[in-house]
Amino acid sequence: MNLSISKNRIPFFKAILHVVFLYPLASLYVGAFYDRLGADPVEQVIHFTGMGALNCLLISLLVSPLAKLFKLSSLLHFRRMIGLYAFAYALCHILNFLFFEVQFDLILFVEEIFKRPYITIGMTAFSILTALAFTSTSKIRRKMKKHWQKLHNFTYLIALLAVIHFYWSVKSDVTEPLIYFALYGVLMTLRYDSLRRWSQRFRSR
Numbered sequence: 001m002n003l004s005i006s007k008n009r010i011p012f013f014k015a016i017l018h019v020v021f022l023y024p025l026a027s028l029y030v031g032a033f034y035d036r037l038g039a040d041p042v043e044q045v046i047h048f049t050g051m052g053a054l055n056c057l058l059i060s061l062l063v064s065p066l067a068k069l070f071k072l073s074s075l076l077h078f079r080r081m082i083g084l085y086a087f088a089y090a091l092c093h094i095l096n097f098l099f100f101e102v103q104f105d106l107i108l109f110v111e112e113i114f115k116r117p118y119i120t121i122g123m124t125a126f127s128i129l130t131a132l133a134f135t136s137t138s139k140i141r142r143k144m145k146k147h148w149q150k151l152h153n154f155t156y157l158i159a160l161l162a163v164i165h166f167y168w169s170v171k172s173d174v175t176e177p178l179i180y181f182a183l184y185g186v187l188m189t190l191r192y193d194s195l196r197r198w199s200q201r202f203r204s205r
């Protein structure tokens, strides 16, 4: 199958994607402002932004295999944007935790990071994601040359850490995190060839 998106339509599709990613976030905070999030609004905002970040991460990993499958290289124009939305949702998730859960007590925030392993894992994922977000511009990409791709391959690790964080944060029914583990496994299988090439290159050093 060979589909294509003409270059001049890319801004139009980007605008649609902005609405798709921003609308749920805006409705969440409007709902929180008007007290429409049910009995536990703090849990709701942390849940929603955490799931949003995880979904964006997995969608960003799906872009390349889809582009290859449909011979639609123009899809790659949207990968950075989706990755940045993963960062934006994760940032909101952490700020919600900082403001509403620990009431901006920075010492308690740091204690939580070291005390709770699922938060340690989440923070590790977020730190790497931050590095990727700040190095995602084409100017920095050109400057970093081949090191850029090496750094950005850490997306796979971030997604894995995020799924572990999700699994660990759930107190009872782990069905949903297990589904995410399976989705992650499928995405890695789609990337099998690239992963094998990297590991061969790594071993041959």
Ligand code: HEM
Pocket: 046, 047, 048, 049, 050, 051, 053, 054, 090, 093, 094, 097, 101, 113, 119, 122, 123, 124, 125, 126, 129, 162, 165, 166, 169, 170
């Ligand atoms: C890339 C980074 C991260 C991603 C993708 C992520 C994603 C998620 C997801 C999917 C959930 C489960 C939502 C639910 O079922 O309620 C969750 C829960 C949670 N996350 Fe994160 N998270 C990240 C980083 C962090 C960090 C750095 C912190 C704290 C500093 C944090 C704090 C929490 C808390 C408190 C919960 C709720 C646990 C509970 O239900 O008691 N997360 N996160």
